Amino acid sequence: MTVPSILPLELRAVSFERDRQRLLKSVSMRVASGPKTIIMGPNGAGKSLLLRLCHGLIAPSEGTVLWHGAAGRDPLRFQAMVMQRPVMLRRSVAANIDFALSLRRIPRPERRQLIADALERTGLGAFARVPARVLSFGEQQRLALARSWALHPQVLFLDEPTANLDPAATHVIEGVIEAMAEEGTKIIMTTHDLGQARRLADEVMFLHRGRLLEHAAAGTFFAGPQNELASAFLRGELLWWERRELTPPRA
Amino acid sequence: MTDIAEAFAAAFSLVYHLDSDLGEIVLLSLQVSVGAVAVASAVGLPLGAAVALFRFPGRGAIVVILNALMGLPPVVVGLVVYLVLSRAGPLGVLGLLFTPTAMVIAQVLLVTPIIAALARQVIEDLWVEYEEQLRSLGATPRRALMALLWDGRVSLLTAVLAGFGRAIAEVGAVMIVGGNIDHVTRVMTTAIALEVSKGDLALALGLGIVLVALSIAVSAAAALLRGTLAQGRPR
Numbered sequence: 001m002t003v004p005s006i007l008p009l010e011l012r013a014v015s016f017e018r019d020r021q022r023l024l025k026s027v028s029m030r031v032a033s034g035p036k037t038i039i040m041g042p043n044g045a046g047k048s049l050l051l052r053l054c055h056g057l058i059a060p061s062e063g064t065v066l067w068h069g070a071a072g073r074d075p076l077r078f079q080a081m082v083m084q085r086p087v088m089l090r091r092s093v094a095a096n097i098d099f100a101l102s103l104r105r106i107p108r109p110e111r112r113q114l115i116a117d118a119l120e121r122t123g124l125g126a127f128a129r130v131p132a133r134v135l136s137f138g139e140q141q142r143l144a145l146a147r148s149w150a151l152h153p154q155v156l157f158l159d160e161p162t163a164n165l166d167p168a169a170t171h172v173i174e175g176v177i178e179a180m181a182e183e184g185t186k187i188i189m190t191t192h193d194l195g196q197a198r199r200l201a202d203e204v205m206f207l208h209r210g211r212l213l214e215h216a217a218a219g220t221f222f223a224g225p226q227n228e229l230a231s232a233f234l235r236g237e238l239l240w241w242e243r244r245e246l247t248p249p250r251a
Numbered sequence: 252m253t254d255i256a257e258a259f260a261a262a263f264s265l266v267y268h269l270d271s272d273l274g275e276i277v278l279l280s281l282q283v284s285v286g287a288v289a290v291a292s293a294v295g296l297p298l299g300a301a302v303a304l305f306r307f308p309g310r311g312a313i314v315v316i317l318n319a320l321m322g323l324p325p326v327v328v329g330l331v332v333y334l335v336l337s338r339a340g341p342l343g344v345l346g347l348l349f350t351p352t353a354m355v356i357a358q359v360l361l362v363t364p365i366i367a368a369l370a371r372q373v374i375e376d377l378w379v380e381y382e383e384q385l386r387s388l389g390a391t392p393r394r395a396l397m398a399l400l401w402d403g404r405v406s407l408l409t410a411v412l413a414g415f416g417r418a419i420a421e422v423g424a425v426m427i428v429g430g431n432i433d434h435v436t437r438v439m440t441t442a443i444a445l446e447v448s449k450g451d452l453a454l455a456l457g458l459g460i461v462l463v464a465l466s467i468a469v470s471a472a473a474a475l476l477r478g479t480l481a482q483g484r485p486r
Contacts, residue, residue: 057383076389087384090402099398100388 005154006069006078007186008032009054014063016049016210023049025210026063033154035202036177036187038218040194042233045207047190048084051157054188055081077104080153084160086144088132093124093143096132097150104151118150122176138169145176156180158189162196174200194234198222206230254452261453262460273454277461280438283351283425284418287358288366291418292411295363299370299410300396303378317371320364325357329427332357336428349430354438357424362414369410373403405480412473416466 009031016024024046031037039047052058053065056076067075089096094115101111119125122142127135132143141161148156158177162170177200181187191197197204201218206227213227225231265273302313334340336348336356347353377399385395400407422440429436431445439458446455 052383055387057386076387079387081387083384083387087381089398090404103389103391103394 003078003154004069004071005033005186006067006073006075007155008068009155010066010068011054012064012066014053014060014065016046016053016058017061023210024053024060027210027212028063029205029212029215031186031188031203033184033186035217036181036189036200037203037205038197038201039188039190039205039207040192040197040233041190041207042192044209046210047192047207048159050207051081051159051188051190055079055157057081078154079157080148080151080155081157082141082144082148082159082161084163086140086147088135088140088143090133091131092129093132093135094119094128096143097147100147101150114150114152118146121149121179122146123172138165138172141165141169141173142176145173145180149176149180152183153185155186155188158187160190160192162191162193170196194236206233208233258452258456262457265454265457266460270457273457273461275434276437276439276442276458277465279351279436280419280440280462281465283354283438284358284415287355287362287418288411288415290355290359291362291366291414294359295366295414296370296400296407296410297396298363299367299372300374300400302367303371303374304392304396304399314371317364317368321368323361323364325361325421325423326427328357328360329424332360332424332428348428349432349436351429351436353428354425354436357428358418358421361421361424362418365417366410366414369413370400370403370407373406373410374399377403405477408473408477408480412470415469419462419465 011027011029014024014027015022027050039050041047049058053060056065056079089099091099097115097118098111101114102108106114115128116125119128122145124139124142124146127139127143132140135143145161156177161177162173165173174196177187177189187200189200191200198218201221203215203217204221205212206214206221206225206229208229214221214225214230216225221230222234225234299317302310302317332353333348335342336345336353337343338348347356381395381399381402385398390398420440422444425431425436425438426441426444429438429441431437431441437445439462443455443458443462446452446458
């Protein structure tokens, strides 16, 4: 790839408010190309919001999102995102990928090969002509990945891509993510699945109630997080006790 | 009682023998209404989708107006088109009054708001689901609009059918701007109105039977089409 990277990505004191609730509180971070970044944290920590902010789908209420390598280019064109519930258009599997490629103005003759490759590498080769909406949830998730792969993005955001999948489907998805990372795509992914984080992460960010509490290399983080809440999370202790409106679990 | 029975018998015989007057009237009705619905769809579908997608000042007012125009009284539309197309009117030079074209124009005005208002609702609901995905993929507004229209095709077909139902069943506007001239602008609804007032119940009933049969045929065809279109729907 001769195209220069849009990374590193930097967030400067980014906050996000909705209905007067501060859902992300002054998050500052910097991610460079290379290591797979996994964002962890309990439900409602703000993981999805953080991804969508980075991807540019929502604008921060305060602070700035910077793509240092963008150099005047539209950074969105070099990113892709796999949503928690990916939306498939009501057309065939292949046509869904074709649509995404055509939006990036990739000429038609090139698209055919990109589609075939992406489908093959995600194991969807046999489904090319099947209407996308008849696929099972796991297959649609794979199609979302195939669609992203065909775009060959520099940065791929994944929002809990295996949240509702069985172990076999999860295994396939994780394989695809690894393969994309090996091809040089920067992976930034949220999960609340500890096992998955251990399998995939090169570096971990721990988010809790809208605050970025820890950002460390995976080895360091899993060996012993600096933050008390992060270590409680790793021990599998539910972080409910932080929420005053809920009764604490009894020992 | 026997009057009605006789009328029914005569009506069925007219339909059965494909009476040429009847055929002509039915054909013109279809030409006018299908033409009007085609034009109204070409305008109303993108218009509804645009109102659904774009945020601009006055958008709320447009939504209210579109919804209100769905119930536009046909006679009023007929009157306005009559005034515009009449000899003294701004478009009088075109000489369109009392022609099928004038009837199409009037029906377009009646049907476009229906199709646009229903399309807006359909597209707005889809947009909630699709917005982030389409933006993430980098869709321009135009491409997003086209994708939404295509993905909403099944529901939008219902909107178009609602428009056709309105057009084919409407009397007031086509009566005023068409004038119900025999062999020129006489359509099913105006013919029924005339024959009833003349007392020729047989022809009126015959036309009524055709009109109802046509409605049933159109919605049956739509149901079939929907089955074909619906392939890509969720289970």
